Amino acid sequence: MTFIKTKLPGVMIIEIEPQTDERGFFARVFCAEEFAQHGLNGNVAQSSVSFNHHKGTLRGMHWQSPPHAEDKLVRCTAGSIFDVVVDIGADSPHRGQWYASELSAENRKMLYIPRGYAHGFLTLANNTEIFYQISTPYAPSATRGFRWDDPDVAIKWPLAPTVISARDRTYPNLREVIG
Numbered sequence: 001m002t003f004i005k006t007k008l009p010g011v012m013i014i015e016i017e018p019q020t021d022e023r024g025f026f027a028r029v030f031c032a033e034e035f036a037q038h039g040l041n042g043n044v045a046q047s048s049v050s051f052n053h054h055k056g057t058l059r060g061m062h063w064q065s066p067p068h069a070e071d072k073l074v075r076c077t078a079g080s081i082f083d084v085v086v087d088i089g090a091d092s093p094h095r096g097q098w099y100a101s102e103l104s105a106e107n108r109k110m111l112y113i114p115r116g117y118a119h120g121f122l123t124l125a126n127n128t129e130i131f132y133q134i135s136t137p138y139a140p141s142a143t144r145g146f147r148w149d150d151p152d153v154a155i156k157w158p159l160a161p162t163v164i165s166a167r168d169r170t171y172p173n174l175r176e177v178i179g
Contacts, residue, residue, distance in 0.1 A: 001014050001015065001016060001017060001028060001029075001031070001034060002014070002015040002017060003038045003040075006099045006101075007097075007099055008085065008087055008094055008097060008098075008099045008117070009092075009094065010039075010040075010112075010114035010116075010117075011085050011099055011111070011112065011113060011114065011117065012038070012040065012111070012112040013101055013109055013110070013111060013112075014073070014109070014110040014111070014112055015108070015109055015110075016028065016029055016108050016110075018108075027108075029075065029110065030042075030044075030073065030133065032044075035112075040071070040112055040114070041071040041114070041135050043071075043135045044073075044133045044134070044135065045134060045135055045136050045137050046132075046133075046134045046136070046137050046138060047131070047132060047133050047134070048131075048132040048134065048138075049077075049129060049130065049131055049132070050129065050130040050132070051127075051128075051129045052079075052123045052127075052128045052129070052130075052163075053126065053127065053163075054123065054126055054162065054163050055123055055124060055125050055126050055128075055159075055162075056122065056123060056159060056160070056161055056162030056163060057122070057123040057128070057161070057162070057163040057164075058120065058121070058122045058123075058148055058157075058161035058163065058164045058168065059120055059121055059165070059168065060084065060118070060119060060120010060121060060145070060148050060168065061084070061086055061118040061119065061120040061145055061146050061147070061148055061150075061171070061174075062118060062119055062120060062143065062144070062145045063088060063115075063117065063118045063119065063144050063145070064115075064136065064138070064139060064142040064143060064144070065142045065143075065144050066115075066142075067142075068136055068137075068138075068139040068142035069115035069116070069136065069142075070115055070134050070135055070136045071112070071113065071114050071115055071134070071135040071136075072112070072113040072119060072132055072133070072134050072135070073110055073111075073112050073113075073132070073133040073134075074103065074110060074111045074112075074113065074119070074121075074130060074131075074132055075103060075108070075109070075110040075111075075130070075131050076103040076104050076105055076128065076129070076130050076131075077105055077129045077130070077131050078105050078127060078128060078129040079104065079105060079123060079124070079125035079126065079127055079128025079129065080102060080103065080104035080105070080106070080123070080124040080125050080128060081102070081103050081104070081121040081122065081123055081124060081128060081130060082100055082101075082102055082121060082122045082124055082157065082158050083100060083101055083102070083103045083111050083119075083120075083121045084098055084099070084100040084119070084120050084121060084122075084155055085098065085099050085100075085111070085113050085117040085118065085119055086098045086117060086118040086119075086146075086153055086155070086174070087116065087117055088116060088117060088118050088174070088178055089116040089117075090178065090179075092116065096152060096153055096174060098153060098155050100155070100156075102124070103121075103130075104124075104125075115135075118144075118145070118146060118174075120148055122157055122158070122159070122161060124158070124159075144177060145167070145168065145171040145177075146171050146172060146173060146174040146176075146177050146178075147168075147171045147172065147173050147174075148161070148164070148168060148171075150173040150174050150175075151173075152173060152174060152175060153174055
């Protein structure tokens with residue numbers, strides 16, 4: 001695997017290194033030891049899948065509050081997404097800054113998201129599926145979020161969302177959630 005730093009501390013793009021032959025290819029997509037060598041949390045307490053019927057489906061911006069804060073490894077196994085992380089760290093000099101990458105079944109890139117970041121995505125194709133490996137079990141009482149269209153954060157989404165849950169539509173702006 002190739003680990004590529006982004007402009008936000010701890011957030012990394014991870015590319016697989018396929019070993020090909022006449023059958024196709026084989027590649028590792030996770031190795032706790034290799035993650036640790038790059039300073040990433042390799043503990044996996046939960047794996048989850050998100051399936052989205054329609055292009056333009058938006059999910060986000062979400063995180064889990066301490067002590068249930070999560071590190072996540074996200075990969076798109078069908079279709080494609082515009083995947084976004086926003087620094088929400090109280091003492092971070094990058095607070096409110098965002099980073100985005102296209103993850104797709106075709107490019108097979110993964111995004112590592114450490115605790116202290118909100119996460120969301122917009123589907124770029126119908127029938128898109130996202131696979132998550134998460135360091136901490138989900139705790140509904142720790143769920144937090146902010147508006148996907150918060151003007152202070154100003155995420156440049158590549159297309160207008162067409163499907164958004166009521167919860168995601170009604171979250172407050174980031175400033176109202178974390179001060």
